[in-house]
Amino acid sequence: MKVLLDLCVVPLGVGVSVSEYIAACQRVFKDAGLMHEMHMYGTNIEGEWDDVMAAVKKCHEVVHKMGAPRISTTIRLGTRTDREQTMEDKIKSVEQKLFRS
Protein backbone atom coordinates (compact mmCIF):
# COMPACT_ATOMS: atom_id res chain seq x y z
CA MET A 1 0.00 0.00 0.00
CA LYS A 2 1.44 3.31 -1.21
CA VAL A 3 0.99 6.36 0.99
CA LEU A 4 1.35 10.11 0.54
CA LEU A 5 2.12 11.58 3.94
CA ASP A 6 2.52 15.10 5.29
CA LEU A 7 4.53 15.21 8.51
CA CYS A 8 5.07 18.00 11.03
CA VAL A 9 7.26 17.15 14.02
CA VAL A 10 7.19 19.63 16.93
CA PRO A 11 9.79 19.06 19.68
CA LEU A 12 8.80 20.42 23.12
CA GLY A 13 11.06 21.43 25.96
CA VAL A 14 13.87 22.69 23.71
CA GLY A 15 12.96 26.35 23.30
CA VAL A 16 11.41 28.08 20.30
CA SER A 17 14.01 27.24 17.68
CA VAL A 18 13.27 23.85 16.21
CA SER A 19 14.96 23.99 12.81
CA GLU A 20 17.89 21.72 13.73
CA TYR A 21 15.40 18.97 14.66
CA ILE A 22 13.55 19.45 11.38
CA ALA A 23 16.88 19.25 9.54
CA ALA A 24 17.66 15.96 11.30
CA CYS A 25 14.33 14.56 10.09
CA GLN A 26 15.16 15.60 6.50
CA ARG A 27 18.32 13.50 6.77
CA VAL A 28 16.25 10.54 8.00
CA PHE A 29 14.04 10.72 4.88
CA LYS A 30 17.07 11.10 2.62
CA ASP A 31 18.89 8.17 4.23
CA ALA A 32 15.74 6.08 3.82
CA GLY A 33 15.73 6.84 0.09
CA LEU A 34 12.20 8.26 0.29
CA MET A 35 10.89 10.98 -2.01
CA HIS A 36 10.31 13.96 0.24
CA GLU A 37 9.81 17.70 -0.04
CA MET A 38 9.79 20.21 2.77
CA HIS A 39 7.28 23.05 2.90
CA MET A 40 6.65 25.82 5.42
CA TYR A 41 4.68 23.68 7.82
CA GLY A 42 5.83 20.13 7.28
CA THR A 43 7.31 17.66 4.83
CA ASN A 44 5.58 15.63 2.13
CA ILE A 45 6.81 12.05 1.92
CA GLU A 46 5.87 9.39 -0.58
CA GLY A 47 6.46 5.65 -0.55
CA GLU A 48 5.36 2.25 0.66
CA TRP A 49 3.39 2.44 3.94
CA ASP A 50 5.88 0.47 6.00
CA ASP A 51 8.92 2.38 4.71
CA VAL A 52 7.33 5.77 5.31
CA MET A 53 6.09 4.83 8.78
CA ALA A 54 9.52 3.44 9.71
CA ALA A 55 10.99 6.85 8.78
CA VAL A 56 8.42 8.65 10.92
CA LYS A 57 9.36 6.45 13.89
CA LYS A 58 13.06 7.03 13.21
CA CYS A 59 12.42 10.81 13.31
CA HIS A 60 10.95 10.50 16.79
CA GLU A 61 13.89 8.38 17.93
CA VAL A 62 16.43 10.83 16.49
CA VAL A 63 14.73 13.95 17.86
CA HIS A 64 14.48 12.42 21.34
CA LYS A 65 18.15 11.41 21.14
CA MET A 66 19.05 15.01 20.25
CA GLY A 67 17.58 16.03 23.59
CA ALA A 68 13.89 16.77 23.10
CA PRO A 69 12.03 15.19 26.03
CA ARG A 70 8.65 15.48 24.35
CA ILE A 71 7.44 15.52 20.74
CA SER A 72 4.03 16.41 19.36
CA THR A 73 3.66 15.38 15.75
CA THR A 74 0.86 15.85 13.24
CA ILE A 75 0.36 13.75 10.15
CA ARG A 76 -1.96 13.85 7.16
CA LEU A 77 -1.86 10.70 5.09
CA GLY A 78 -3.67 9.46 2.05
CA THR A 79 -4.06 6.04 0.49
CA ARG A 80 -6.08 5.06 -2.55
CA THR A 81 -6.96 1.82 -4.28
CA ASP A 82 -8.50 3.25 -7.46
CA ARG A 83 -5.22 4.30 -9.05
CA GLU A 84 -1.65 5.29 -8.29
CA GLN A 85 -0.98 8.95 -7.77
CA THR A 86 2.35 10.60 -7.19
CA MET A 87 3.04 13.90 -5.45
CA GLU A 88 3.59 15.52 -8.80
CA ASP A 89 0.29 14.24 -10.24
CA LYS A 90 -1.58 15.76 -7.34
CA ILE A 91 -0.18 19.24 -7.81
CA LYS A 92 -0.58 19.04 -11.62
CA SER A 93 -4.21 18.07 -11.30
CA VAL A 94 -5.03 21.28 -9.41
CA GLU A 95 -2.87 23.43 -11.68
CA GLN A 96 -4.72 22.20 -14.75
CA LYS A 97 -8.01 23.33 -13.19
CA LEU A 98 -6.49 26.71 -12.39
CA PHE A 99 -5.17 27.30 -15.89
CA ARG A 100 -8.40 26.18 -17.51
CA SER A 101 -10.47 28.68 -15.56
Next chain:
Amino acid sequence: MKVLLDLCVVPLGVGVSVSEYIAACQRVFKDAGLMHEMHMYGTNIEGEWDDVMAAVKKCHEVVHKMGAPRISTTIRLGTRTDREQTMEDKIKSVEQKLFRS
Protein backbone atom coordinates in the same frame (compact mmCIF):
# COMPACT_ATOMS: atom_id res chain seq x y z
CA MET B 1 8.43 3.74 22.78
CA LYS B 2 4.92 4.48 24.07
CA VAL B 3 2.68 6.73 21.99
CA LEU B 4 -0.53 8.65 22.57
CA LEU B 5 -2.23 9.01 19.22
CA ASP B 6 -5.33 10.81 17.99
CA LEU B 7 -6.67 9.38 14.74
CA CYS B 8 -9.29 10.68 12.32
CA VAL B 9 -9.97 8.52 9.26
CA VAL B 10 -11.97 10.16 6.45
CA PRO B 11 -13.08 7.83 3.62
CA LEU B 12 -13.67 9.56 0.26
CA GLY B 13 -15.87 8.42 -2.59
CA VAL B 14 -18.51 6.83 -0.35
CA GLY B 15 -20.92 9.71 0.21
CA VAL B 16 -21.33 11.87 3.29
CA SER B 17 -22.14 9.20 5.84
CA VAL B 18 -18.94 7.75 7.19
CA SER B 19 -19.99 6.33 10.56
CA GLU B 20 -19.90 2.67 9.50
CA TYR B 21 -16.24 3.07 8.53
CA ILE B 22 -15.46 4.72 11.86
CA ALA B 23 -17.24 1.85 13.63
CA ALA B 24 -15.08 -0.65 11.74
CA CYS B 25 -11.96 1.15 12.97
CA GLN B 26 -13.23 0.98 16.56
CA ARG B 27 -13.41 -2.80 16.14
CA VAL B 28 -9.82 -2.84 14.87
CA PHE B 29 -8.60 -1.09 18.03
CA LYS B 30 -10.68 -3.38 20.23
CA ASP B 31 -9.40 -6.52 18.48
CA ALA B 32 -5.85 -5.22 18.89
CA GLY B 33 -6.39 -4.91 22.64
CA LEU B 34 -5.46 -1.21 22.56
CA MET B 35 -6.84 1.36 24.99
CA HIS B 36 -8.94 3.68 22.86
CA GLU B 37 -11.66 6.27 23.28
CA MET B 38 -13.72 7.87 20.56
CA HIS B 39 -14.54 11.58 20.58
CA MET B 40 -16.42 13.82 18.17
CA TYR B 41 -13.58 14.24 15.72
CA GLY B 42 -11.37 11.21 16.15
CA THR B 43 -10.23 8.46 18.47
CA ASN B 44 -7.53 8.55 21.13
CA ILE B 45 -5.37 5.44 21.17
CA GLU B 46 -2.61 4.52 23.59
CA GLY B 47 0.07 1.84 23.41
CA GLU B 48 3.42 0.78 22.08
CA TRP B 49 4.37 2.61 18.85
CA ASP B 50 4.45 -0.52 16.67
CA ASP B 51 1.13 -1.87 17.99
CA VAL B 52 -0.67 1.44 17.54
CA MET B 53 0.76 1.99 14.06
CA ALA B 54 -0.16 -1.55 13.03
CA ALA B 55 -3.75 -0.76 14.05
CA VAL B 56 -3.73 2.46 12.02
CA LYS B 57 -2.57 0.50 8.95
CA LYS B 58 -5.21 -2.15 9.59
CA CYS B 59 -7.87 0.59 9.65
CA HIS B 60 -6.84 1.72 6.18
CA GLU B 61 -6.89 -1.86 4.90
CA VAL B 62 -10.33 -2.51 6.40
CA VAL B 63 -11.86 0.75 5.17
CA HIS B 64 -10.54 0.19 1.63
CA LYS B 65 -11.90 -3.38 1.74
CA MET B 66 -15.32 -2.00 2.74
CA GLY B 67 -15.33 -0.10 -0.54
CA ALA B 68 -13.73 3.29 0.05
CA PRO B 69 -11.41 3.97 -2.91
CA ARG B 70 -9.62 6.80 -1.14
CA ILE B 71 -8.87 7.67 2.48
CA SER B 72 -7.55 10.91 3.95
CA THR B 73 -6.43 10.45 7.54
CA THR B 74 -5.12 12.89 10.12
CA ILE B 75 -3.07 11.94 13.13
CA ARG B 76 -1.72 13.77 16.16
CA LEU B 77 0.78 11.74 18.11
CA GLY B 78 2.91 12.36 21.13
CA THR B 79 5.94 10.60 22.57
CA ARG B 80 8.01 11.54 25.61
CA THR B 81 11.15 10.29 27.23
CA ASP B 82 10.97 12.26 30.48
CA ARG B 83 8.23 10.17 32.05
CA GLU B 84 5.32 7.91 31.25
CA GLN B 85 1.95 9.54 30.87
CA THR B 86 -1.36 7.84 30.28
CA MET B 87 -4.45 9.31 28.64
CA GLU B 88 -6.02 9.71 32.04
CA ASP B 89 -3.01 11.56 33.49
CA LYS B 90 -3.17 14.07 30.69
CA ILE B 91 -6.81 14.98 31.27
CA LYS B 92 -6.34 15.05 35.07
CA SER B 93 -3.41 17.42 34.80
CA VAL B 94 -5.56 20.02 33.03
CA GLU B 95 -8.52 19.49 35.34
CA GLN B 96 -6.37 20.16 38.39
CA LYS B 97 -5.34 23.51 36.91
CA LEU B 98 -9.00 24.33 36.21
CA PHE B 99 -10.18 23.50 39.71
CA ARG B 100 -7.34 25.40 41.35
CA SER B 101 -8.18 28.58 39.49
Next chain:
Amino acid sequence: MKVLLDLCVVPLGVGVSVSEYIAACQRVFKDAGLMHEMHMYGTNIEGEWDDVMAAVKKCHEVVHKMGAPRISTTIRLGTRTDREQTMEDKIKSVEQKLFRS
Protein backbone atom coordinates in the same frame (compact mmCIF):
# COMPACT_ATOMS: atom_id res chain seq x y z
CA MET C 1 -22.58 28.32 9.20
CA LYS C 2 -22.26 25.85 12.09
CA VAL C 3 -18.90 24.22 12.70
CA LEU C 4 -17.63 21.24 14.67
CA LEU C 5 -14.01 21.91 15.51
CA ASP C 6 -11.26 19.93 17.20
CA LEU C 7 -8.50 22.13 18.58
CA CYS C 8 -5.04 21.28 19.89
CA VAL C 9 -2.92 24.22 21.07
CA VAL C 10 0.79 23.49 21.63
CA PRO C 11 2.79 26.29 23.31
CA LEU C 12 6.53 26.28 22.54
CA GLY C 13 9.35 27.73 24.58
CA VAL C 14 7.71 27.03 27.94
CA GLY C 15 9.05 23.58 28.76
CA VAL C 16 7.28 20.25 28.55
CA SER C 17 4.36 20.92 30.88
CA VAL C 18 1.60 22.60 28.98
CA SER C 19 -1.48 21.81 31.04
CA GLU C 20 -1.89 25.29 32.52
CA TYR C 21 -2.13 26.72 28.99
CA ILE C 22 -4.71 24.12 28.02
CA ALA C 23 -6.68 24.97 31.17
CA ALA C 24 -6.64 28.66 30.19
CA CYS C 25 -8.12 27.73 26.79
CA GLN C 26 -10.89 25.74 28.50
CA ARG C 27 -11.84 28.92 30.35
CA VAL C 28 -11.92 30.83 27.06
CA PHE C 29 -14.45 28.36 25.63
CA LYS C 30 -16.52 28.46 28.81
CA ASP C 31 -16.55 32.25 28.93
CA ALA C 32 -17.60 32.29 25.27
CA GLY C 33 -20.58 30.08 26.13
CA LEU C 34 -19.49 27.47 23.58
CA MET C 35 -20.23 23.76 23.92
CA HIS C 36 -16.85 22.13 24.38
CA GLU C 37 -15.39 18.87 25.58
CA MET C 38 -11.75 18.11 26.25
CA HIS C 39 -10.17 14.81 25.22
CA MET C 40 -6.63 13.46 25.48
CA TYR C 41 -5.32 15.28 22.45
CA GLY C 42 -7.51 18.32 22.01
CA THR C 43 -10.89 19.87 22.64
CA ASN C 44 -14.07 19.51 20.61
CA ILE C 45 -15.96 22.78 20.20
CA GLU C 46 -19.31 23.36 18.56
CA GLY C 47 -21.00 26.57 17.46
CA GLU C 48 -21.35 29.25 14.84
CA TRP C 49 -18.21 29.63 12.70
CA ASP C 50 -17.46 33.21 13.78
CA ASP C 51 -17.97 32.50 17.50
CA VAL C 52 -15.79 29.38 17.45
CA MET C 53 -13.03 31.07 15.44
CA ALA C 54 -13.09 34.11 17.77
CA ALA C 55 -12.50 31.70 20.68
CA VAL C 56 -9.58 30.05 18.86
CA LYS C 57 -8.00 33.48 18.32
CA LYS C 58 -8.63 34.39 21.95
CA CYS C 59 -6.79 31.20 23.00
CA HIS C 60 -3.71 32.28 21.07
CA GLU C 61 -3.87 35.77 22.61
CA VAL C 62 -4.25 34.36 26.14
CA VAL C 63 -1.50 31.74 25.77
CA HIS C 64 0.93 34.32 24.37
CA LYS C 65 0.02 36.68 27.25
CA MET C 66 0.79 33.87 29.72
CA GLY C 67 4.33 33.87 28.37
CA ALA C 68 4.50 31.42 25.48
CA PRO C 69 6.54 33.08 22.72
CA ARG C 70 5.43 30.60 20.08
CA ILE C 71 2.32 28.48 19.54
CA SER C 72 1.75 25.64 17.08
CA THR C 73 -1.92 24.74 16.82
CA THR C 74 -3.72 22.02 14.90
CA ILE C 75 -7.39 22.11 13.99
CA ARG C 76 -9.82 19.70 12.41
CA LEU C 77 -13.10 21.32 11.44
CA GLY C 78 -16.23 20.15 9.72
CA THR C 79 -19.12 21.99 8.11
CA ARG C 80 -22.12 20.54 6.31
CA THR C 81 -25.04 21.93 4.39
CA ASP C 82 -27.11 18.75 4.08
CA ARG C 83 -28.29 18.73 7.69
CA GLU C 84 -27.45 19.89 11.17
CA GLN C 85 -25.39 17.56 13.28
CA THR C 86 -24.39 18.01 16.89
CA MET C 87 -21.39 16.49 18.66
CA GLU C 88 -23.70 14.00 20.33
CA ASP C 89 -25.30 12.90 17.04
CA LYS C 90 -21.90 12.14 15.60
CA ILE C 91 -20.86 9.86 18.45
CA LYS C 92 -24.31 8.18 18.53
CA SER C 93 -24.19 7.45 14.84
CA VAL C 94 -21.01 5.41 15.24
CA GLU C 95 -22.21 3.72 18.40
CA GLN C 96 -25.35 2.49 16.66
CA LYS C 97 -23.21 0.85 13.99
CA LEU C 98 -21.08 -0.79 16.68
CA PHE C 99 -24.02 -2.19 18.62
CA ARG C 100 -25.74 -3.47 15.50
CA SER C 101 -22.72 -5.47 14.48
Next chain:
Amino acid sequence: MKVLLDLCVVPLGVGVSVSEYIAACQRVFKDAGLMHEMHMYGTNIEGEWDDVMAAVKKCHEVVHKMGAPRISTTIRLGTRTDREQTMEDKIKSVEQKLFRS
Protein backbone atom coordinates in the same frame (compact mmCIF):
# COMPACT_ATOMS: atom_id res chain seq x y z
CA MET D 1 -1.25 39.02 15.03
CA LYS D 2 0.50 37.42 12.03
CA VAL D 3 -0.17 33.76 11.32
CA LEU D 4 1.45 31.06 9.21
CA LEU D 5 -1.24 28.56 8.32
CA ASP D 6 -1.30 25.24 6.53
CA LEU D 7 -4.73 24.35 5.19
CA CYS D 8 -6.12 21.11 3.77
CA VAL D 9 -9.76 21.17 2.67
CA VAL D 10 -11.38 17.77 2.00
CA PRO D 11 -14.84 17.88 0.39
CA LEU D 12 -17.04 14.83 1.09
CA GLY D 13 -19.93 13.49 -0.95
CA VAL D 14 -18.45 14.52 -4.31
CA GLY D 15 -16.46 11.43 -5.29
CA VAL D 16 -12.72 10.89 -5.17
CA SER D 17 -11.60 13.72 -7.43
CA VAL D 18 -11.28 16.87 -5.39
CA SER D 19 -8.83 18.98 -7.42
CA GLU D 20 -11.43 21.42 -8.77
CA TYR D 21 -12.38 22.32 -5.19
CA ILE D 22 -8.74 22.83 -4.26
CA ALA D 23 -8.32 25.03 -7.34
CA ALA D 24 -11.29 27.13 -6.22
CA CYS D 25 -9.62 27.65 -2.84
CA GLN D 26 -6.41 28.78 -4.55
CA ARG D 27 -8.44 31.47 -6.29
CA VAL D 28 -9.88 32.55 -2.94
CA PHE D 29 -6.37 33.09 -1.54
CA LYS D 30 -5.28 34.93 -4.69
CA ASP D 31 -8.33 37.19 -4.66
CA ALA D 32 -7.67 37.93 -0.99
CA GLY D 33 -4.15 39.05 -1.87
CA LEU D 34 -2.63 36.55 0.57
CA MET D 35 0.79 34.98 0.11
CA HIS D 36 0.09 31.30 -0.47
CA GLU D 37 1.83 28.24 -1.82
CA MET D 38 0.28 24.88 -2.57
CA HIS D 39 2.02 21.63 -1.70
CA MET D 40 1.04 18.00 -2.08
CA TYR D 41 -1.18 17.88 0.98
CA GLY D 42 -2.35 21.43 1.58
CA THR D 43 -1.59 25.09 1.09
CA ASN D 44 0.63 27.38 3.15
CA ILE D 45 -0.90 30.81 3.72
CA GLU D 46 0.67 33.79 5.43
CA GLY D 47 -0.91 37.02 6.68
CA GLU D 48 -2.82 38.79 9.40
CA TRP D 49 -4.94 36.39 11.49
CA ASP D 50 -8.30 37.92 10.53
CA ASP D 51 -7.49 38.07 6.80
CA VAL D 52 -6.26 34.47 6.70
CA MET D 53 -9.22 33.16 8.70
CA ALA D 54 -11.66 35.09 6.50
CA ALA D 55 -10.12 33.30 3.50
CA VAL D 56 -10.50 29.90 5.20
CA LYS D 57 -14.18 30.63 5.84
CA LYS D 58 -14.61 31.80 2.24
CA CYS D 59 -13.14 28.48 1.04
CA HIS D 60 -15.79 26.56 2.95
CA GLU D 61 -18.54 28.80 1.54
CA VAL D 62 -17.25 28.41 -2.02
CA VAL D 63 -16.75 24.63 -1.80
CA HIS D 64 -20.26 24.15 -0.36
CA LYS D 65 -21.66 26.37 -3.13
CA MET D 66 -19.90 24.20 -5.71
CA GLY D 67 -21.97 21.29 -4.44
CA ALA D 68 -20.02 19.61 -1.63
CA PRO D 69 -22.53 18.84 1.14
CA ARG D 70 -19.83 18.18 3.71
CA ILE D 71 -16.27 19.41 4.24
CA SER D 72 -13.60 18.10 6.61
CA THR D 73 -10.70 20.51 6.90
CA THR D 74 -7.40 20.30 8.76
CA ILE D 75 -5.30 23.27 9.73
CA ARG D 76 -1.88 23.76 11.28
CA LEU D 77 -1.24 27.31 12.36
CA GLY D 78 1.59 29.09 14.09
CA THR D 79 1.84 32.45 15.82
CA ARG D 80 4.83 33.93 17.62
CA THR D 81 5.47 37.05 19.65
CA ASP D 82 9.26 36.82 19.87
CA ARG D 83 9.93 37.90 16.30
CA GLU D 84 8.43 38.03 12.84
CA GLN D 85 9.05 35.07 10.60
CA THR D 86 8.02 34.67 7.01
CA MET D 87 7.45 31.44 5.10
CA GLU D 88 10.79 31.88 3.39
CA ASP D 89 12.69 32.39 6.67
CA LYS D 90 11.31 29.15 7.99
CA ILE D 91 12.51 27.06 5.07
CA LYS D 92 15.88 28.85 4.99
CA SER D 93 16.48 28.19 8.65
CA VAL D 94 16.24 24.44 8.11
CA GLU D 95 18.28 24.54 4.92
CA GLN D 96 21.15 26.29 6.69
CA LYS D 97 21.24 23.48 9.24
CA LEU D 98 21.26 20.91 6.46
CA PHE D 99 24.12 22.54 4.56
CA ARG D 100 26.19 23.05 7.67
CA SER D 101 26.05 19.40 8.55
